[in-house]
Amino acid sequence: MSLEETPIPEIRVHPIRNGTVIDHITAGQALNVLNILNIPNPSSGVVSVLINAPSVHGIKDVVKIEGRELNVEEVDRISLIAPNATINIIRNFEVSEKTHVHIPEKVSGVVKCINPNCISNSNEPVTSRFTVKPDGRKITLRCSYCERTISEGIGDHLL
Amino acid sequence: MSLEETPIPEIRVHPIRNGTVIDHITAGQALNVLNILNIPNPSSGVVSVLINAPSVHGIKDVVKIEGRELNVEEVDRISLIAPNATINIIRNFEVSEKTHVHIPEKVSGVVKCINPNCISNSNEPVTSRFTVKPDGRKITLRCSYCERTISEGIGDHLL
Numbered sequence: 314m315s316l317e318e319t320p321i322p323e324i325r326v327h328p329i330r331n332g333t334v335i336d337h338i339t340a341g342q343a344l345n346v347l348n349i350l351n352i353p354n355p356s357s358g359v360v361s362v363l364i365n366a367p368s369v370h371g372i373k374d375v376v377k378i379e380g381r382e383l384n385v386e387e388v389d390r391i392s393l394i395a396p397n398a399t400i401n402i403i404r405n406f407e408v409s410e411k412t413h414v415h416i417p418e419k420v421s422g423v424v425k426c427i428n429p430n431c432i433s434n435s436n437e438p439v440t441s442r443f444t445v446k447p448d449g450r451k452i453t454l455r456c457s458y459c460e461r462t463i464s465e466g467i468g469d470h471l472l
Numbered sequence: 473m474s475l476e477e478t479p480i481p482e483i484r485v486h487p488i489r490n491g492t493v494i495d496h497i498t499a500g501q502a503l504n505v506l507n508i509l510n511i512p513n514p515s516s517g518v519v520s521v522l523i524n525a526p527s528v529h530g531i532k533d534v535v536k537i538e539g540r541e542l543n544v545e546e547v548d549r550i551s552l553i554a555p556n557a558t559i560n561i562i563r564n565f566e567v568s569e570k571t572h573v574h575i576p577e578k579v580s581g582v583v584k585c586i587n588p589n590c591i592s593n594s595n596e597p598v599t600s601r602f603t604v605k606p607d608g609r610k611i612t613l614r615c616s617y618c619e620r621t622i623s624e625g626i627g628d629h630l631l
Contacts, residue, residue, distance in 0.1 A: 353500045353502070353533075357523070359522070361523070362520065363518070
């Protein structure tokens with residue numbers, strides 16, 4: 314077969330029977346979403362990811378997971394790095410539920426404080442705890458112990 | 473619009489005009505491939521990733537990158553974690569080059585030795601260096617200084 318006849322390997326993206334499509338993820342955050350969901354792992358089904366996809370609001374990422382529905386804790390974590398994401402639950406090839414992520418008022422044990430001297434980073438049995446402040450398309454976290462804020466690169470500080 | 477009428481968000485995967493499709497990546501290694509290629513970054517084009525895709529040899533990952541051709545050093549790094557990968561260079565919607573990754577005999581400055589006492593991990597100006605031994609669908613690296621071998625989780629030790 315000559316090169317001209319070589320078919321371009323396709324990323325075949327079928328409709329999924331059951332699973333979740335996370336749409337409108339902040340561009341560049343798809344891999345942090347996978348990290349939150351512990352993907353890849355050998356038992357996960359087929360996962361497709363689109364990074365820097367054109368959209369009406371600029372660019373976005375999309376993650377599509379076959380055979381899995383997310384729980385509330387997972388969606389809360391995703392909301393911190395992708396506050397405009399929508400969660401589409403697919404059942405039997407149809408959108409069964411479509412929700413915007415809900416941004417929680419407080420999160421515990423989800424993000425590590427960036428202040429090395431914060432008591433949550435000591436050897437004391439203190440769980441990290443932040444107040445969440447949405448600000449348009451961004452999120453700011455304020456540590457409940459030391460008041461240090463995190464507004465950039467939250468995905469880098471997930472526990 | 474009722475939920476039944478809500479269209480399932482599609483991951484639209486068009487043919488690409490120019491770019492690279494990395495096919496037959498060892499399942500679970502796609503994110504390490506992205507890491508080697510410094511993706512995502514704000515200037516990268518559209519990237520699509522398929523994880524745990526069914527294939528004739530079990531499951532595989534696929535990465536498709538618009539507007540970028542890989543250099544030899546990048547492909548050599550990919551070969552260490554995905555020794556069966558194929559690199560398809562797409563130009564003007566056609567496969568212009570299709571190659572299997574070439575597994576180099578030695579690699580320098582690519583992987584960190586897992587032996588904390590290895591001289592390549594000291595403060596000496598010594599670049600890490602390994603002999604590469606392909607073994608079927610796996611790779612084993614042997615440190616040229618301390619002879620410690622790495623055969624599992626090479627992607628976790630990339631520099």
